[in-house]
Amino acid sequence: MPVKKASQRSFFGKALQELGEADESIVALDADLGSSTKTSDFAKVFPDRFFQCGIAEQNMMGTAAGLAAAGKTAFTSTFAVFATGRCWDQIRQSIAYPQLNVKIAATHCGISVGGDGASHQALEDIALMRALPNMTVICPADANEAYKATLAVASMPGPCYIRMGRADFPIITEEDAPFEVGKANILRKGKDVTLVGSGQMVSLCLEAAEMLKGEGVAAEVLNMATVKPLDAETLIDSVERTRCVVTAEEHSVIGGLGSAVAEFLGENGNQPMVRVGVRDSFGESGDPEDLMVKYGLTKEDIVHAARKAVARKQKKKGFLWRK
Amino acid sequence: MPREDSSIDALKEKARLVRRHVIEMTCAAGSGHPGGSLSAADILTALYFRVMRHDPEHPEWEGRDRFVLSKGHVAPALYAALAEAGYFPTEELLTLRELGSRLQGHPSKGKLPGIEMSTGSLGQGISVSNGMALAARLDGSDHRIYCLCGDGEMQSGQNWEAAMFAAHYGIDNVTVFVDRNHLQIMGDTEDVLSIEPMEEKWAGFGWNVIVIDGHDFERIIEACEQARRCKGRPTVIIANTVKGRGVSFMENNPEFHGKCCSDEQKGVAMSDLEGCL
Numbered sequence: 001m002p003v004k005k006a007s008q009r010s011f012f013g014k015a016l017q018e019l020g021e022a023d024e025s026i027v028a029l030d031a032d033l034g035s036s037t038k039t040s041d042f043a044k045v046f047p048d049r050f051f052q053c054g055i056a057e058q059n060m061m062g063t064a065a066g067l068a069a070a071g072k073t074a075f076t077s078t079f080a081v082f083a084t085g086r087c088w089d090q091i092r093q094s095i096a097y098p099q100l101n102v103k104i105a106a107t108h109c110g111i112s113v114g115g116d117g118a119s120h121q122a123l124e125d126i127a128l129m130r131a132l133p134n135m136t137v138i139c140p141a142d143a144n145e146a147y148k149a150t151l152a153v154a155s156m157p158g159p160c161y162i163r164m165g166r167a168d169f170p171i172i173t174e175e176d177a178p179f180e181v182g183k184a185n186i187l188r189k190g191k192d193v194t195l196v197g198s199g200q201m202v203s204l205c206l207e208a209a210e211m212l213k214g215e216g217v218a219a220e221v222l223n224m225a226t227v228k229p230l231d232a233e234t235l236i237d238s239v240e241r242t243r244c245v246v247t248a249e250e251h252s253v254i255g256g257l258g259s260a261v262a263e264f265l266g267e268n269g270n271q272p273m274v275r276v277g278v279r280d281s282f283g284e285s286g287d288p289e290d291l292m293v294k295y296g297l298t299k300e301d302i303v304h305a306a307r308k309a310v311a312r313k314q315k316k317k318g319f320l321w322r323k
Numbered sequence: 324m325p326r327e328d329s330s331i332d333a334l335k336e337k338a339r340l341v342r343r344h345v346i347e348m349t350c351a352a353g354s355g356h357p358g359g360s361l362s363a364a365d366i367l368t369a370l371y372f373r374v375m376r377h378d379p380e381h382p383e384w385e386g387r388d389r390f391v392l393s394k395g396h397v398a399p400a401l402y403a404a405l406a407e408a409g410y411f412p413t414e415e416l417l418t419l420r421e422l423g424s425r426l427q428g429h430p431s432k433g434k435l436p437g438i439e440m441s442t443g444s445l446g447q448g449i450s451v452s453n454g455m456a457l458a459a460r461l462d463g464s465d466h467r468i469y470c471l472c473g474d475g476e477m478q479s480g481q482n483w484e485a486a487m488f489a490a491h492y493g494i495d496n497v498t499v500f501v502d503r504n505h506l507q508i509m510g511d512t513e514d515v516l517s518i519e520p521m522e523e524k525w526a527g528f529g530w531n532v533i534v535i536d537g538h539d540f541e542r543i544i545e546a547c548e549q550a551r552r553c554k555g556r557p558t559v560i561i562a563n564t565v566k567g568r569g570v571s572f573m574e575n576n577p578e579f580h581g582k583c584c585s586d587e588q589k590g591v592a593m594s595d596l597e598g599c600l
Contacts, residue, residue, distance in 0.1 A: 027461070051457065051492070059450045059484035066454020069432070069440060070389075072461070074454075089444055090481070094451055098432035098441040 005168035006143035013038025015150035080106035080122035110250035127255020148179035190218035208302035272312035344403035349583035360400035379409035393448020394473035446479025475507030490529030504566035537562025
């Protein structure tokens with residue numbers, strides 16, 4: 001059956017425009033990438049409330065902070081790599097510390113950016129945003145969730161980071177499915193291993209779960225769309241039953257979803273865990289699908305990780321890794 | 324709103340009190356930035372006691388003019404002006420930098436009434452001021468945004484992004500002060516990393532540029548009036564000042580950029596500040 005795909009960016013653009021219609025306090029800022037980030041939809045309808053900032057992201061974040069300090073809800077948009085790394089200090093000092101209503105909606109995350117190569121592939125952005133106090137971090141699984149996340153962050157106080165992809169991602173959630181910031185959704189029940197995914201890796205977790213079924217392994221799939229704050233309750237509830245966990249993200253294994261889950265389980269449990277993600281490396285140019293294979297981000301990689309996790313659970317003791 | 328006596332003589336007296344607070348606060352804290360606080364004291368006094376429309380009884384009043392301290396390290400002078408204006412008791416000034424104090428080492432928005440933005444990492448205040456100014460424009464409010472920057476701070480690139488942005492959008496409700504005291508931690512700005520020519524730089528970015536003596540109240544007030552009348556573009560007031568102004572051994576001495584004085588020096592400083600400058 002052909003999988004239906006859609007663009008998270010387009011759905012974000014649609015949501016932003018709807019927000020603009022409903023609420024005059026919504027403003028948007030972009031850094032010469034509006035046609036890619038889709039803030040151009042908002043700009044066309046609300047030219048007075050859209051501020052083209054040019055290729056000057058630090059100033060964009062500061063300006064957004066000022067607008068928010070004066071009561072506006074400011075959406076800033078650019079590629080994830082620029083939205084986080086290039087202006088991290090501005091986000092820290094002028095947005096997160098004073099807890100302002102700035103919603104950083106970043107597109108072109110991860111390795112699937114493809115041909116632009118390492119300079120444009122954000123693989124550290126979640127780590128950068130997650131480390132900031134007061135910051136909420138959301139990685140929608142598909143376009144429907146990108147739409148819902150955009151609406152959701154507008155009505156919650158404080159700074160938020162929404163991470164979206166460049167390519168069209170498979171639609172795996174229903175339009176009317178619940179979406180709550182800070183709440184993970186269980187997309188598939190299973191008793192043998194918990195697969196925790198974020199972003200487009202959630203769809204691959206579902207495919208991996210189907211493959212694992214053929215091996216007699218019943219995998220549970222959690223869509224951890226909010227990476228911070230982590231939905232510890234849903235995570236514990238699942239891992240308590242399955243007693244082992246795999247995380248999957250289109251991000252470095254350092255500082256992202258895998259780290260968040262490992263930090264939590266390290267302090268609160270002793271379940272075997274394996275992370276699927278980019279192994280402390282920059283990306284490179286290539287076809288997105290080939291890059292996902294080369295950097296270990298396929299459903300097969302998730303299946304392999306699940307087998308390891310299940311085997312460790314059965315072995316019960318000892319380290320997997322020795323020098 | 325009720326306004327205290329704002330004659331030039333009264334402003335001089337307020338500035339004297341602000342300077343005395345700066346010395347007392349930084350001595351009590353055992354750290355802080357007296358040099359730049361003293362160079363900016365007259366500008367802050369003019370703003371809070373003559374130029375700005377604000378109401379210490381209602382710090383969140385929507386029609387108020389906003390002040391953003393981009394050079395966040397001179398928080399002692401800002402706190403002193405706010406306390407003298409009535410935003411909080413002057414006794415609280417001595418809690419500067421103490422654990423649990425609302426008077427953080429650098430301004431923290433939300434902690435203390437009158438603080439419009441958290442600052443301290445240099446180069447960010449003009450961007451924030453521009454955002455506040457655009458919000459005022461959207462809301463049809465005639466309030467103004469004042470931003471105080473250091474001169475060493477001009478080395479930071481974000482200022483020039485913000486300068487370009489403000490001119491592009493014709494933001495005329497922002498007035499930026501550059502506290503041109505010529506000194507930064509490692510010495511003269513022109514030796515550390517030359518920022519000159521300041522006037523030409525700002526003019527080249529499309530700003531209305533006014534150069535004044537930053538310790539002359541009449542000139543500060545007049546420059547702010549001129550900025551208010553200037554339509555369609557933002558105004559920068561390059562205020563020539565003396566770092567450490569008013570305390571003999573601190574004047575033009577980079578040593579007191581980020582260091583308080585000893586007990587002995589404090590006696591001299593307080594006696595220097597017994598009469599108006």
